[in-house]
Amino acid sequence: MxxxxxxxxxxxxxxxxxxxxxxxxxxxxxxxxxxxxxxxxxxxxxxxxxxxxxxxxxxxxxxxxxxxxxxxxxxxxxxxxxxxxxxxxxxxxxxxxxxxxxxxxxxxxxxxxxxxxxxxxxxxxxxxxxxxxxxxxxxxxxxxxxEEEGSFLAGVAAALKSESAHIGFVGGVESPLIEKFEAGYVAGAQAVNPQIRIDRQYISPAGDFSGFSDPARGQIVAQGMYDAGADIIFHAAGGSGLGVFQAASASGNRAIGVDSDQYLTVGPELQPVVMTSMLKRxxxxxxxxxxxxxxxxxxxxxxxxxxxxxEGIGLATSGGFIDDIQDDIQQYSQQITDGTITVPTTVE
Known part of the structure; x- marks a missing residue:
């Protein structure tokens, strides 16, 4: 591999x-x-x-x-x-x-x-x-x-790096596609820690696509999770993800980006909070x-x-924040590709 x-x-x-x-x-x-x-x-x-x-x-x-x-x-x-x-x-x-x-x-x-x-x-x-x-x-x-495969690895990373055993997920629009991100993330985190707390919320309901382009609302949703004790949030919210990063910065926490390596696309002031990104090539x-x-x-x-x-899905390593858990990530990745782990695409 x-x-x-x-x-x-x-x-x-x-x-x-x-x-x-x-x-x-x-x-x-x-x-x-x-x-x-x-x-x-x-x-x-x-x-x-x-x-x-x-x-x-x-x-x-x-x-x-x-x-x-x-x-x-x-x-x-x-x-x-x-x-x-x-x-x-x-x-x-x-x-x-x-x-x-x-x-x-x-x-x-x-x-x-x-x-x-x-x-x-x-x-x-x-x-x-x-x-x-x-x-x-x-x-x-x-x-x-x-998407569920890369999101599983994001969940693994979040669970391994969380200091509070409390993490979050922010989806842009409630839909079957974004549910794949949520399902994989939850499964990956629970594979590491079955008792981990995972807060989950969507910015907009099904059919309202504004949830992908509203950073202000993304920030409000994420801030609520950080205030409740989550220390890492994974977003699958398109342009609204900027608000998640801003909430992480304001509260001294971390976030996981999506689609591209968002450590490379945010400004220097936000790079310290982008722990990794789920790469969707x-x-x-x-x-x-x-x-x-x-x-x-x-x-x-x-x-x-x-x-x-x-190699169309994966995790970014920019910033070096997950360098210390690469062996774990690679082991889970191998189990997915060889069929030992079947990642769910829907949330139970």
Whole structure:
């Protein structure tokens, strides 16, 4: 197992400002699927857009890397304030000839199933959206992740490092996807300490995606947990995670980031509280999908899974805060990949 590479995989530079302008121009050589000088990549962001220092930024990093390597054009679009125009974003990109078109986030589930069949010549992908059954169209690939596996390791780390045997979890939006993070985290912490106390709360209910882009509310929720005695909180809340870090700093505690290596994306004043981050390599998945498309290797109506075994999931080590528990983390990781441990995806 490539444990060291897995745990260090989060080092990447993420841009911090949103843009709806093309970020590259077509000038490369030919590819297997289409001449790369004609490759025009469309990227439709989730709630909050680029600059969330998390999920959207990771998708941008992968798309940008592929566009640069292939000499392709990259067009980015962000949702409006209430994210009610997701269907319009996908339609606009497809109508303007961008291909492939990548939708970032499970919130695109319904709209991509509506839009993709209208553009059968356009190849779509959806981050965090399964299409294994082909219900969203024969031209849609699901880029999915075993979030529960990385979250299990985050729970292990939290339980091993907690001094109060009291930790917390803050989810952005109550949903089956974020429940996978919660379920894995709880299982990992309880594997280390069956008696550990775990506070859990979501920022917004199902269907209200503002929970991914409201740091102020994230801070309030986290502060309540710290005040109640938790000393480490894991967030799966997108841009709202900044508030969790701010609460950790204000209360002299620690937090665990998500998706990207957030030690590298927060300011210096918050780095001391980011104990680790659960790496969900959206960047790698998006970049590989675009490369596969350019080479003519995208099948559509399928899911591509990233998990511990593919190094698409892991824990960041920036800051050195979990260096002393690496042997434990690697042992649990090995047990997951060899099937000794089956990580739950739902909370009992």
């Amino acid at each position: 490539k444990a060291a590479a897995l745990l260090l995989a989060g080092s990447m530079a993420l841009a911090a400002c949103a843009s709806d302008e093309p970020t590259g121009t077509g000038s490369g050589g030919g590819g297997g699927g289409a001449a790369t000088e004609d490759l025009r990549i469309g990227l439709a962001y989730d709630e909050g857009g680029r600059g969330d220092q998390s999920f959207n930024d990771s998708a941008y990093a992968g798309a940008s890397a592929a566009a640069d390597a292939l000499g392709a054009e990259l067009q980015e679009l962000s949702p409006n304030e209430d994210a009610s125009n997701r269907a319009e974003l996908l339609t606009q990109l497809a109508e303007q000839g961008f291909n492939p078109v990548i939708a970032v986030g499970f919130a695109y589930d319904d709209v991509i199933a509506e839009v993709a069949p209208q553009f059968p010549e356009t190849t779509f992908a959806q981050v965090d959206g399964s299409n294994a059954d082909g219900a969203k169209g024969e031209n849609v690939t699901g880029l999915v992740f075993a 959206v960047d790698n998945a998006v970049e590989q999908f675009i490369n596969d498309y350019a080479e003519g290797n995208v099948q559509g109506a399928e899911d591509v899974l990233s998990d511990l075994s593919t």
